[in-house]
Amino acid sequence: MTTLPEADALGGLRDALGLLKDREQVAQRLLDSSAKHSFDPDEELDWDAPFEEGKWFWPPELVSLYGTPMWKRMGEEQRLLLSRHEAAALASLGIWFEIILMQLLVRHIYDKAATSAHVRYALTEIEDECRHSKMFARLITHGGTPWYPVSRVHQHLGRLFKTISTTPGSFTATLLGEEVLDWMQRLTFPDERVQPLIRGVTRIHVVEEARHVRYAREELRRQMVTAPKWSREFTRITSGEFARVFSVAFVNPDVYTNVGLDKREAVAQVRASGHRRDVMRQGSRRLTDFLDDIGVLRGVGRRLWRSSGLLA
Numbered sequence: 029m030t031t032l033p034e035a036d037a038l039g040g041l042r043d044a045l046g047l048l049k050d051r052e053q054v055a056q057r058l059l060d061s062s063a064k065h066s067f068d069p070d071e072e073l074d075w076d077a078p079f080e081e082g083k084w085f086w087p088p089e090l091v092s093l094y095g096t097p098m099w100k101r102m103g104e105e106q107r108l109l110l111s112r113h114e115a116a117a118l119a120s121l122g123i124w125f126e127i128i129l130m131q132l133l134v135r136h137i138y139d140k141a142a143t144s145a146h147v148r149y150a151l152t153e154i155e156d157e158c159r160h161s162k163m164f165a166r167l168i169t170h171g172g173t174p175w176y177p178v179s180r181v182h183q184h185l186g187r188l189f190k191t192i193s194t195t196p197g198s199f200t201a202t203l204l205g206e207e208v209l210d211w212m213q214r215l216t217f218p219d220e221r222v223q224p225l226i227r228g229v230t231r232i233h234v235v236e237e238a239r240h241v242r243y244a245r246e247e248l249r250r251q252m253v254t255a256p257k258w259s260r261e262f263t264r265i266t267s268g269e270f271a272r273v274f275s276v277a278f279v280n281p282d283v284y285t286n287v288g289l290d291k292r293e294a295v296a297q298v299r300a301s302g303h304r305r306d307v308m309r310q311g312s313r314r315l316t317d318f319l320d321d322i323g324v325l326r327g328v329g330r331r332l333w334r335s336s337g338l339l340a
Contacts, residue, residue: 065235132190150243
């Protein structure tokens with residue numbers, strides 16, 4: 029892939045997907061969309077309404093144990109309870125990831141013109157992510173479930189990653205955290221089997237995250253053409269390792285203990301579940317196709333992505 033300096037980026041820069049769009053024009057469109065379609069979850073959602081009896085907190089097909097022998101032995105009440113705790117675990121994971129993302133965005137714009145639309149949109153996205161993190165925290169509290177932090181090892185790996193990540197690596201990780209959850213949430217918010225509050229939370233997140241995905245995709249395409257070769261190679265490796273961390277952290281094993289299940293057996297059955305493997309690959313397919321097209325999934329990095337279970 030040919031690498032060009034950033035100064036040439038407005039002069040017909042192309043990648044395998046075609047001509048790259050002007051960075052400022054993309055950002056201005058996203059700013060205009062943000063002005064029209066942004067939400068205050070504290071005002072938009074009915075936090076006082078009680079949960080509805082017999083409704084799920086996450087679509088059953090997306091619950092980690094769905095279809096396993098353990099799932100078949102569980103009663104409906106325990107299945108619903110597991111969906112409640114897994115929704116809380118995913119909200120906890122989302123907060124962890126969004127805190128990392130906000131730091132990566134601040135690093136990205138540190139030495140860029142604050143008057144540019146590109147930087148103003150990054151600051152707008154940080155505002156969105158602050159609201160999302162508060163919304164997820166309020167959802168966990170409202171649901172009466174514990175906070176489910178990632179493991180200490182993953183906390184340290186996240187700290188290391190956000191310290192050493194290249195700019196293209198940061199945007200690759202951003203897309204990983206956003207697009208898999210986005211796929212699941214697009215199945216959740218129209219699902220009438222699911223609690224109205226959960227549907228409202230996922231609807232807000234899907235609408236606003238669509239802009240974040242667009243921003244990250246456009247910038248990652250640019251970075252994979254303009255960044256130095258070492259940076260692109262380092263991105264391939266670190267993104268593959270982050271995919272491995274993300275796939276493991278996606279379900280916190282403590283949810284099984286907290287709903288009365290044997291944690292070790294539950295984890296083993298999830299790992300052996302063909303249905304769960306298909307869910308995770310379907311959720312990441314749009315992303316991995318895109319990353320493959322722009323040259324991220326190569327060499328050692330591709331092997332790491334495969335070992336994560338997110339790439340067939």
